[in-house]
Amino acid sequence: MTTQKSFIFDTQLHLVVVTGIKACTLQELRTELARISESSVFLHTHQEYLAHDFQQTARYNDFARWVSEALREEPLAEKLAAIDLLAFTSIAELRDALLRTIDTYLATLDRPGYQCRPEEAFHFCRSRSFVLPTGLIADDVGDFFEKVASISHASLYFHFFEARLRLGRQTNDFSRWLTDRGRPDLASAIDGLNPYVRTLDELRRDIVQLGAQT
Amino acid sequence: MSDHLEDYRPIVGSQVIDELRLLADRVRHLRLQHINSTSVGGGVAEILTRMIPLLRDLGIETTWDVIKGNQAFFAVTKAFHNALHGGEEHITEEMFQVFRDTTEMNLADLNTYGDVVIVHDPQPAGLIARKRDVGGRWIWRCHIDVSTPDPRVWGFLQDHVAQYNASIFSMPDFAQQLAIPQYMVPPSIDPLGDKNRDIPDADVRAVVERYGMDPGRPILTQISRFDRLKDPLGVMQAYRLVRRRHDCQLLLAGGGATDDPEGEEVLREVREAAGDDPDIHILELPPFSDLDINALVRGSTVVMQKSLKEGFGLTVTEALWKRKPVIGGAVGGIRSQLLNGVTGFLVHSPEGAANRAVELLGNPKLRDALGDAGHDHVKENFLTTRHIRDYLLLMLAMEHGDTDLSVLTASSPR
Numbered sequence: 178m179t180t181q182k183s184f185i186f187d188t189q190l191h192l193v194v195v196t197g198i199k200a201c202t203l204q205e206l207r208t209e210l211a212r213i214s215e216s217s218v219f220l221h222t223h224q225e226y227l228a229h230d231f232q233q234t235a236r237y238n239d240f241a242r243w244v245s246e247a248l249r250e251e252p253l254a255e256k257l258a259a260i261d262l263l264a265f266t267s268i269a270e271l272r273d274a275l276l277r278t279i280d281t282y283l284a285t286l287d288r289p290g291y292q293c294r295p296e297e298a299f300h301f302c303r304s305r306s307f308v309l310p311t312g313l314i315a316d317d318v319g320d321f322f323e324k325v326a327s328i329s330h331a332s333l334y335f336h337f338f339e340a341r342l343r344l345g346r347q348t349n350d351f352s353r354w355l356t357d358r359g360r361p362d363l364a365s366a367i368d369g370l371n372p373y374v375r376t377l378d379e380l381r382r383d384i385v386q387l388g389a390q391t
Numbered sequence: 392m393s394d395h396l397e398d399y400r401p402i403v404g405s406q407v408i409d410e411l412r413l414l415a416d417r418v419r420h421l422r423l424q425h426i427n428s429t430s431v432g433g434g435v436a437e438i439l440t441r442m443i444p445l446l447r448d449l450g451i452e453t454t455w456d457v458i459k460g461n462q463a464f465f466a467v468t469k470a471f472h473n474a475l476h477g478g479e480e481h482i483t484e485e486m487f488q489v490f491r492d493t494t495e496m497n498l499a500d501l502n503t504y505g506d507v508v509i510v511h512d513p514q515p516a517g518l519i520a521r522k523r524d525v526g527g528r529w530i531w532r533c534h535i536d537v538s539t540p541d542p543r544v545w546g547f548l549q550d551h552v553a554q555y556n557a558s559i560f561s562m563p564d565f566a567q568q569l570a571i572p573q574y575m576v577p578p579s580i581d582p583l584g585d586k587n588r589d590i591p592d593a594d595v596r597a598v599v600e601r602y603g604m605d606p607g608r609p610i611l612t613q614i615s616r617f618d619r620l621k622d623p624l625g626v627m628q629a630y631r632l633v634r635r636r637h638d639c640q641l642l643l644a645g646g647g648a649t650d651d652p653e654g655e656e657v658l659r660e661v662r663e664a665a666g667d668d669p670d671i672h673i674l675e676l677p678p679f680s681d682l683d684i685n686a687l688v689r690g691s692t693v694v695m696q697k698s699l700k701e702g703f704g705l706t707v708t709e710a711l712w713k714r715k716p717v718i719g720g721a722v723g724g725i726r727s728q729l730l731n732g733v734t735g736f737l738v739h740s741p742e743g744a745a746n747r748a749v750e751l752l753g754n755p756k757l758r759d760a761l762g763d764a765g766h767d768h769v770k771e772n773f774l775t776t777r778h779i780r781d782y783l784l785l786m787l788a789m790e791h792g793d794t795d796l797s798v799l800t801a802s803s804p805r
Contacts, residue, residue, distance in 0.1 A: 188410060190414065192576070192784045193563075194573065194574055195563045195566035195575050197566050197573065216796070300564060303795065305572075305794075306795065307787055307796075307799060309413060309414075310799075310801045311409075311413065312801075329406035
């Protein structure tokens with residue numbers, strides 16, 4: 178039976194929506210970044226973490242990758258990629274950090290910025306997301322760690338990335354629940370796992386290992 | 392090809408299949424109708440042939456209808472197609488009238504009944520006029536590269552497209568200024584279809600030999616319709632440059648589509664350009680040659696898709712799935728498949744294609760590395776199962792409106 182104390186595993190599946198807004202220069206990127214939806218900021222900073230390992234080698238978010246490949250502004254690309262996503266608990270803060278980084282770079286640029294070819298333009302997209310229960314429910318802490326081992330990438334992504342930042346829950350869903358269940362030690366240990374430097378498989382493995390140590 | 396989703400579990404993993412079933416539970420009360428212009432030949436027909444049985448296996452009532460049109464209509468829509476791709480076409484008022492007349496005929500003849508109706512490409516786009524009578528949610532699915540369309544043809548088409556509830560494009564670059572939502576859904580290939588399933592090496596060798604090639608020597612291959620936008624003459628030029636450095640054979644193979652009357656003319660030009668070179672093999676493959684195509688790609692050393700314009704380029708997807716190194720034109724959907732230097736090489740000219748081919752022919756390890764990365768990229772992004780997931784999500788989106796996030800609870804299946 179499901180109780181209020183059960184952990185309900187959800188998953189998140191999304192479509193990508195093209196906004197029709199695009200940028201060919203750094204200034205255009207900055208202007209549009211300031212007014213696009215939070216869903217768009219989240220998508221372009223996070224979708225790489227759902228992707229296969231080989232695409233994560235450079236760990237560039239979409240903005241950084243485009244600045245590198247289309248504008249050839251590698252120093253800025255590095256700075257955009259180095260923004261610590263774990264330091265923010267809201268997308269508004271993350272957007273501000275991206276804008277500040279671009280503004281600082283623009284202020285020091287002593288030449289006209291490069292304009293990419295139309296076919297290399299940055300296309301702003303957003304996600305149309307659906308969150309739905311997977312049917313997996315954990316009734317106690319032991320059961321929880323057993324079931325974490327079998328959840329999908331999309332489910333893990335939702336509870337770790339989306340819940341914390343996009344839904345503004347401050348921390349990941351697993352840590353919140355474990356705190357409520359009287360296991361702040363485990364909650365804190367899981368919260369300490371940086372999801373931005375792990376693949377989803379590695380993240381799941383490390384969570385399961387923390388559970389096995391108890 | 393398999394009609395059973397469970398057969399895909401060993402290939403894509405249990406998580407993918409389980410999530411499809413979760414989604415299907417949410418939209419099973421909706422009927423899905425696809426409408427396009429040909430039942431045989433071309434990427435759209437191939438995708439629908441594979442996808443519909445699987446949607447039905449998920450319990451979604453799915454149907455597929457094809458509009459009718461005479462040769463004049465398909466000549467017009469081919470010209471529209473080229474013009475939407477940015478090619479120079481002389482479009483007359485009479486051509487627009489042929490399109491309107493055929494649309495009227497199909498409006499009278501074709502039954503539309505889906506709760507969600509997906510209309511593929513420009514040819515049947517005018518059927519949207521039916522929406523006001525039958526209701527439902529209508530989605531226009533654009534499979535072609537309309538990043539730089541002829542404004543007159545796009546303007547004509549846009550009048551229809553604007554009446555749909557939503558549109559789908561294969562790449563963000565193709566999106567237009569439209570008031571309706573524009574979803575990005577790349578197409579897909581079927582890993583269990585005859586064109587992609589595993590086949591024994593001996594069968595591959597036998598097919599290569601049957602078509603007159605030597606399996607012991609390198610083969611450069613482009614599998615594509617004989618269409619100027621696929622640049623078969625550019626591939627031939629690249630092959631001739633490669634031959635200065637490497638022994639190899641060239642295979643240009645393609646089938647026709649019933650809605651492409653230009654193919655024969657291009658084929659003639661290609662044969663003429665080949666002259667009497669015994670190492671150039673030009674094959675006109677009939678429909679239902681999927682197993683042969685599969686074997687020919689597997690028997691190839693390097694695959695090319697040197698398109699000048701491309702909607703998505705499923706031939707690239709198919710070659711990557713077979714772990715083949717691919718050299719592709721840096722256009723359209725090829726760019727999202729070939730991450731340059733990681734899953735393949737992007738080129739802009741016959742010379743560029745030749746340089747990369749020489750590099751690959753001399754480096755088997757590089758061929759393997761690109762092929763393996765390409766296979767993984769396709770597995771994650773461009774298989775039928777991902778395509779089905781996107782269509783199920785679209786059906787959900789049609790019910791829940793165009794917000795950023797919908798949270799569905801266990802007790803509210805809709």
